[in-house]
Amino acid sequence: VTGRLIFAANWKMHLGPDGARRFFDAFLPAYAPRADREVWFFPPAVSLPAAAAAIHGRADIRAGAQDVHWERSGAFTGEVSAELAREAGATLALVGHSERRQVFGETDDMAARKLRSILAAGLTPLLCVGETLAERQNSQTIAVVQRQLGVALAGLEPSALGRVVLAYEPVWAIGTGHNATPAEAGQVHREIRTLMAAHGGPGRARVLYGGSVRRANVRELLAEPELDGVLVGGASLDAAEWAAIVQSSVTPR
Ligand code: PEP
Numbered sequence: 001v002t003g004r005l006i007f008a009a010n011w012k013m014h015l016g017p018d019g020a021r022r023f024f025d026a027f028l029p030a031y032a033p034r035a036d037r038e039v040w041f042f043p044p045a046v047s048l049p050a051a052a053a054a055i056h057g058r059a060d061i062r063a064g065a066q067d068v069h070w071e072r073s074g075a076f077t078g079e080v081s082a083e084l085a086r087e088a089g090a091t092l093a094l095v096g097h098s099e100r101r102q103v104f105g106e107t108d109d110m111a112a113r114k115l116r117s118i119l120a121a122g123l124t125p126l127l128c129v130g131e132t133l134a135e136r137q138n139s140q141t142i143a144v145v146q147r148q149l150g151v152a153l154a155g156l157e158p159s160a161l162g163r164v165v166l167a168y169e170p171v172w173a174i175g176t177g178h179n180a181t182p183a184e185a186g187q188v189h190r191e192i193r194t195l196m197a198a199h200g201g202p203g204r205a206r207v208l209y210g211g212s213v214r215r216a217n218v219r220e221l222l223a224e225p226e227l228d229g230v231l232v233g234g235a236s237l238d239a240a241e242w243a244a245i246v247q248s249s250v251t252p253r
Pocket of ligand 1: 010012169173174175176177210211212213231232233234235
């Protein structure tokens with residue numbers, strides 16, 4: 001799959017099973033498979049079976065969990081493990097999204113444990129890293145990304161590292177309407193690739209950009225060759241808007 005662009009939709013706490021079915025009823029006829037790209041969906045856990053059923057037979061479209069617990073099963077009321085998500089239809093899982101870190105107090109160490117459980121369950125992880133506005137203003141961007149990645153990737157075998165897809169999501173750009181410029185994102189993506197390689201991972205890890213991506217700016221962002229795709233929140237909730245975004249004309253990687 002390397003070389004294919006990834007358009008990833010993070011629905012956050014929106015679209016239950018009925019909403020998800022309605023979304024795919026509108027989206028699937030509007031989007032024919034394209035050889036150069038994949039479309040990934042992260043619906044709420046309760047909508048995973050509906051999403052998985054809707055995309056059945058579309059090898060270019062995948063669905064995954066927005067978060068997982070690090071244990072396989074047990075007395076963890078309210079939690080969903082990677083194994084359970086897989087059983088519900090997930091082949092992917094987000095890990096370390098800034099809302100998990102900021103709103104729910106997820107630490108680098110928790111994200112690292114979750115990443116291991118996602119790999120153990122055979123799912124593809126999409127690991128999110130990124131700095132806050134204060135950290136950027138204090139020139140801490142690279143240090144923060146380095147710390148988040150360092151903890152998450154420590155001790156993973158090269159074969160596991162090769163399965164990890166990354167997302168650079170500056171916290172100040174998420175849901176704010178203020179996206180990073182292609183150059184700002186590109187610079188951090190290069191750094192992330194260098195760090196991944198330094199940990200023994202692939203020379204060119206796949207790195208998506210996330211933060212206020214929409215129809216109006218997606219082409220400009222993807223013109224930057226350091227971006228292997230985008231992770232989109234708000235603009236992924238409307239089937240027509242999302243269909244327009246995933247059909248953006250982009251120079252092949
Ligand atoms: C996200 O939730 O990962 C995200 C990037 O959100 P938005 O596109 O709404 O900024």
